[in-house]
Amino acid sequence: MDERPVGVPVDPEVLRARLASELPEAGEAPERVLDELVAAVDPGLVASAGPRYFGFVTGQALPAARAADMLAAVWDQNAFSYVSSPAAAVVEEVAARWVLDVLELPAKASVGFVTGAQMANATCLAVARNEVLGRLGWDVARDGLIGAPPLRVLAGAEAHATIFSALRFIGLAPPELVAVDDQGAMLADALSLDGPAIVCAQAGNVNTGAFDPLGELAAACREAGAWLHVDGAFGLWAAASPALRGLVAGAAGADSWATDAHKWLNVPYDSGLAIVADRDAHRRAMGLSAAYLVESEHRQNYDFTPEASRRARGFAVYAALRSLGRAGLAELIERCCGHAALFASLLREGGAEVLNEVVLNQVLVAASSDAVARVQAEGVCWLGGTVWRGREAMRISVSGYETTEDDVRRSAASILRALP
Known part of the structure; x- marks a missing residue:
């Protein structure tokens, strides 16, 4: 992993030629299927599990979390x-x-183990929708949304894209946008x-790492009877x-x-957390009821997620937290x-323009899309492009447990080679 190019572009036709054969009439030996699958997909594998992948705020996977996730597949528990599965519950x-x-949140809050921050946002906002409309005299569970009173939703002008899609999923219009400072x-x-x-x-802007003034916003929401939701996909781990x-x-x-566990907690993908202070409100919005569902005084995971049948995501989270x-x-x-701060320092010294105040793990560097492509093609590291305040930039997200100072120096040198 240390020497493999992190993300060299591959022609999809190469992958299709290796994978897209006709479905065989008769089955094949599992060993042959797996051996040929490994060989076929290798050119299309991105080394996102390695120490120099800095795209999309992607963590790696701690050894204990990776093994626990493998055990979850082997045990094949339906965690709903x-x-x-008493064990999964x-x-x-x-x-x-x-x-x-560890997040210093109320001990009585409820936690749903979902796929990622996208679904965590949708889950929490569905709870918020039901509760706030209830304060306005409307029962969503009984009457649906058609004919409901207008519901204001507000978000910062630099809110993450998943807030907009989550609102769309739950039948609400895009939010009113609130002005932001120069860091978002x-x-x-x-x-x-x-x-x-x-x-x-927002706790952790996806470009700059900036935090909204959560204390002031919480006070304003309490006074107005509003619901405050915090999208802390990675920043909440601060x-x-x-x-x-x-x-x-x-x-x-x-x-x-x-928040996401597969970001800064470094567990394998498919691990988000939807957290609600009012456990009963969470259960009212998400809970299931059917004659075949066995009542229990114990935790029913289906009370806190939009899914019924699902894999046991909790094993990897448990293993990661206990191992750390x-x-x-x-x-x-x-x-x-610290690595993000070193990135910023090395890049500034090399003549690059760092566009953000590096307060967390995000570094935003002025760069053309061509420069981003050159970094990706060289393969020393991988990072993505973005646009910030009308300027093209590259976004460096340091989230992996294996990344070292040497990885940062090698990657910074590659970035500086790619810049004009």
């Missing part, structure tokens, strides 16, 4: 209810308690509330670090939070932020 119960502890953080004094509403705040948790000051005063411990998780977060 207690009776279908209890491990999610324990892992949820640990997550709330919402301006608290630009938020105008006149009653029940949903406010979508709470696990004594040195960085000031960035999320006031987050515990929100009503719901979304509180101190190890803090050190991981702080080390990634």
